[in-house]
Each structure stands twice: as C-alpha cells, then as structure tokens.
Amino acid sequence: MSQSPIFAAHDAVVIGTSTGGVEALRTLVAGLPKNFAAAVLVVMHVGDRDSILPSLLAGSTRLPVRHARDGDVIEPGRILVAPPDVHLMITRDKANGGRLCRAVLSRGARENHTRPAIDPLFRSAAAAFGPRAIGVVLTGMLDDGTAGLQAIKACGGRAIVQLPEEALAPDMPDSAIRNVDVDRVLRLADIGHVLEQMVDESLAADRTVPREVPEWVRLENRFVLEDSSMEALSRIASPSTFTCPECHGSLWEMHGVVPKRFRCHTGHAFTERHLCEQQGTAVEEALWSAMRALQEKEKLLRQMADSAIAAGYAQTAAEYLEGAGRAQRDGEVLRRVLMTHGQARHAAQPDRVG
Structure with missing residues (x-):
C-alpha cells in the first residue's frame, strides 16, 4: 500500500x-x-x-x-x-x-x-x-x-x-x-x-x-511536468478514432470522466467541446487554403490562355479559359460556405480570451 x-x-x-x-x-x-x-x-x-x-x-x-x-x-x-x-x-x-x-x-x-x-x-x-x-x-x-x-x-x-x-x-x-x-x-x-x-x-x-x-491525477500531472509514456497513458485512457489537432498523433479517451476528455501521448489534452472547436477551426483553415489555391489556379490558367492566344493556339486557349471559369465558380462556392460558417461561429459565442 x-x-x-x-x-x-x-x-x-x-x-x-x-x-x-x-x-x-x-x-x-x-x-x-x-x-x-x-x-x-x-x-x-x-x-x-x-x-x-x-x-x-x-x-x-x-x-x-x-x-x-x-x-x-x-x-x-x-x-x-x-x-x-x-x-x-x-x-x-x-x-x-x-x-x-x-x-x-x-x-x-x-x-x-x-x-x-x-x-x-x-x-x-x-x-x-x-x-x-x-x-x-x-x-x-x-x-x-x-x-x-x-x-x-x-x-x-x-x-x-x-x-x-x-x-x-x-x-x-x-x-x-x-x-x-x-x-x-x-x-x-x-x-x-x-x-x-x-x-x-x-x-x-x-x-x-x-x-x-x-x-489519473498523478499521471496527468506527469504529462505536464515531465515526459510520460504510452504505457502510462494506457493506464488511464483507451485509444480513440480521433487525432490530435495540435500534433496529429492519436488521441486517447480518458476513462470514466464526464464530460469526455482526450489526451495524446505527447501531452496535449482536450475536452469533447474543445476538440470539436479545434476541428471546426481546422476545417475553416483548409477551406481558406483551398479557396486560395483555386484563385491561383484561375489566374495561372488565364495567363496560360493569353500565352496560347499569342502563339496562335485558339483551341488550347479556349480549354484553359474553360478551366479558369470552373476554378472561379468553385472558389465562389467555397467563399459562400466560408462566409456562412464564419457568421454561424460568431453568432454562437463571443470572442474568447487566450
């Protein structure tokens, strides 16, 4: 004892x-x-x-x-x-x-x-x-x-x-x-x-x-104060299907706690609500990145079309312009999704300190 x-x-x-x-x-x-x-x-x-x-x-x-x-x-x-x-x-x-x-x-x-x-x-x-x-x-x-x-x-x-x-x-x-x-x-x-x-x-x-x-109190303190191990985490948690939004390692679900909490073996920890919020942020960042890529693709295709026209390749230029139009339309769809998503998040809660 x-x-x-x-x-x-x-x-x-x-x-x-x-x-x-x-x-x-x-x-x-x-x-x-x-x-x-x-x-x-x-x-x-x-x-x-x-x-x-x-x-x-x-x-x-x-x-x-x-x-x-x-x-x-x-x-x-x-x-x-x-x-x-x-x-x-x-x-x-x-x-x-x-x-x-x-x-x-x-x-x-x-x-x-x-x-x-x-x-x-x-x-x-x-x-x-x-x-x-x-x-x-x-x-x-x-x-x-x-x-x-x-x-x-x-x-x-x-x-x-x-x-x-x-x-x-x-x-x-x-x-x-x-x-x-x-x-x-x-x-x-x-x-x-x-x-x-x-x-x-x-x-x-x-x-x-x-x-x-x-x-669980002793072991969770160890995760902050010193390096801990997967073996230690396995004593207080079980593997989940989720990944850590901080380091992208596997998240483990803590045993017998309400509300549910998750921790990865490097020490990052989240409640269910915080994990959901971080996943929402990750989705938004990915959408912004996709929209930027589409805008750049549209601009590049229009430049390629100009070069094709100058070289006398009208059919190739038309194909490039068609691709640029698709990229523009897809980017507009993403922008509407982002604007709707941002308004919904803002309405749900005030700015958070920290």
Missing part, C-alpha cells in the same frame, strides 16, 4: 478564468482581507501574449500580487499569477518533508489549446494540498476548469463556482456545476468573504486528513 500524502499546513486557493476574467478577478480579490491565511494562485487564458494582469489586480487588492517565478514558495497572503505561455503548477518540496510547496513553470503541451491552462494548476493543487485546496471557476467559454475541479474534489478539497447568470461567459461555470459536486455557487462580490470563512474553518478544523491522490 502506498504511503498517504503529507499536505501543507495552510490552504491554497486556485482560481481559473477566461473571457471576462479581468473584471471578475478584480472584484474577487478586492474581497480578500489583508491577512488572508491562504495562498492564492491564478490562471487566466492569456496565451503567449504579454500580460499586465498582476498590475491590473494590484489596484484592487490589499495582498501583494505578481507573476509566479519558477521555484517560488507557495505561502499564505500572496497572489501568484501564471505568466504568459507557461503552465503554472504546484509541487511538494520533498527535501522539506513534503510540507513546503513550490511553484513550477512548465512549457508542457497545451491543454484545451491554451497555455497557461486552468486544469494543470487545479490538478497539481489537488495533489499537493489535498483537502486544503480550494478551486474557484469564474467566467469563461467552453469547459476549462471542470476536470481540475473534479481532481480537487477527488482529493478532498472544495469547489466554488461563479453564479453563471452573472458571468460574462457562463460556459465554464455551467460546466462545473453540471459535472462537479461544487460546494458553493456565488456572486463575485460574495466569493472573497466565503473564501475567508472557508480558510478560517479549515484552520480551526485542521483539515489535514490525508486522502490518496487518484492515479
């Missing part, structure tokens, strides 16, 4: 958000007290773009806030924000008996087509803090954060979700509520106060009762 994990002596609050996240985060951190007795770590989908999120939050909170640095000690009363283009994760420092936790910045494979991603932070917090982890999912598109909240709950932690009706983009809160046994669904203005209460209760109750970290 494996040894029960040792958890840190304070709570960690991990927060994930996407579309509409800046204002949501500013409201939340404004409600945290100056002497907040838990560490706070934040992931917002910023992709690889420069981010000034810490400075935007600094004006709304009494807690020190900055981008996380690799090796930072995870300590109470401070807010660490995931920098652009790296996953922010937490590991236990084995040299200190496992009670000291540190931040790890990883350029591991993107999850749900983004880096930094919410789920890696949440999963690592679940493994490092167990019952002393509190996950918070705020406004955002699709279903990021749901799998991470499931990991936190599986390790004995607690889950808070923003009231979907209040969120600028309600998808992420909706998904969390549908698929996770969340503890509280709250308005933004109330989350800070409730977090303070939860942390105080945790300190009073000494929430250090160990719970074994599930294998």
Whole structure:
C-alpha cells in the first residue's frame, strides 16, 4: 500500500478564468482581507501574449500580487499569477518533508489549446494540498476548469463556482456545476468573504486528513511536468478514432470522466467541446487554403490562355479559359460556405480570451 500524502499546513486557493476574467478577478480579490491565511494562485487564458494582469489586480487588492517565478514558495497572503505561455503548477518540496510547496513553470503541451491552462494548476493543487485546496471557476467559454475541479474534489478539497447568470461567459461555470459536486455557487462580490470563512474553518478544523491522490491525477500531472509514456497513458485512457489537432498523433479517451476528455501521448489534452472547436477551426483553415489555391489556379490558367492566344493556339486557349471559369465558380462556392460558417461561429459565442 502506498504511503498517504503529507499536505501543507495552510490552504491554497486556485482560481481559473477566461473571457471576462479581468473584471471578475478584480472584484474577487478586492474581497480578500489583508491577512488572508491562504495562498492564492491564478490562471487566466492569456496565451503567449504579454500580460499586465498582476498590475491590473494590484489596484484592487490589499495582498501583494505578481507573476509566479519558477521555484517560488507557495505561502499564505500572496497572489501568484501564471505568466504568459507557461503552465503554472504546484509541487511538494520533498527535501522539506513534503510540507513546503513550490511553484513550477512548465512549457508542457497545451491543454484545451491554451497555455497557461486552468486544469494543470487545479490538478497539481489537488495533489499537493489535498483537502486544503480550494478551486474557484469564474467566467469563461467552453469547459476549462471542470476536470481540475473534479481532481480537487477527488482529493478532498472544495469547489466554488461563479453564479453563471452573472458571468460574462457562463460556459465554464455551467460546466462545473453540471459535472462537479461544487460546494458553493456565488456572486463575485460574495466569493472573497466565503473564501475567508472557508480558510478560517479549515484552520480551526485542521483539515489535514490525508486522502490518496487518484492515479489519473498523478499521471496527468506527469504529462505536464515531465515526459510520460504510452504505457502510462494506457493506464488511464483507451485509444480513440480521433487525432490530435495540435500534433496529429492519436488521441486517447480518458476513462470514466464526464464530460469526455482526450489526451495524446505527447501531452496535449482536450475536452469533447474543445476538440470539436479545434476541428471546426481546422476545417475553416483548409477551406481558406483551398479557396486560395483555386484563385491561383484561375489566374495561372488565364495567363496560360493569353500565352496560347499569342502563339496562335485558339483551341488550347479556349480549354484553359474553360478551366479558369470552373476554378472561379468553385472558389465562389467555397467563399459562400466560408462566409456562412464564419457568421454561424460568431453568432454562437463571443470572442474568447487566450
């Protein structure tokens, strides 16, 4: 039997958000007290773009806030924000008996087509803090954060979700509520106060009762922090008929999870909804490429027709012009398909951050 994990002596609050996240985060951190007795770590989908999120939050909170640095000690009363283009994760420092936790910045494979991603932070917090982890999912598109909240709950932690009706983009809160046994669904203005209460209760109750970290949480953390193997993936997933839109390798369907999730052996991970969105993007890119090729073919055939006419080959020129007309008509069909497709996608959802 494996040894029960040792958890840190304070709570960690991990927060994930996407579309509409800046204002949501500013409201939340404004409600945290100056002497907040838990560490706070934040992931917002910023992709690889420069981010000034810490400075935007600094004006709304009494807690020190900055981008996380690799090796930072995870300590109470401070807010660490995931920098652009790296996953922010937490590991236990084995040299200190496992009670000291540190931040790890990883350029591991993107999850749900983004880096930094919410789920890696949440999963690592679940493994490092167990019952002393509190996950918070705020406004955002699709279903990021749901799998991470499931990991936190599986390790004995607690889950808070923003009231979907209040969120600028309600998808992420909706998904969390549908698929996770969340503890509280709250308005933004109330989350800070409730977090303070939860942390105080945790300190009073000494929430250090160990719970074994599930294998899927440990193995998925390995995919972000280090190279993993096909053998490891086969323990938590089965081969699917789909291919990874990032690296074009085979995708494996994770066992027993809702909503369905997929992972390739190089580490890319997708929920069903994210995979569908990426496939839609791939189709659109292929159509644009086909339309460009048809336009170039039409132009080339017309040039060839001009050369044939100049050389006195009228019949050949007519054949070239006929081919150019077909390419033009096919290109017009593709353009109408693309315009209809683009309008439908735009109507379905607002722009997504990250």
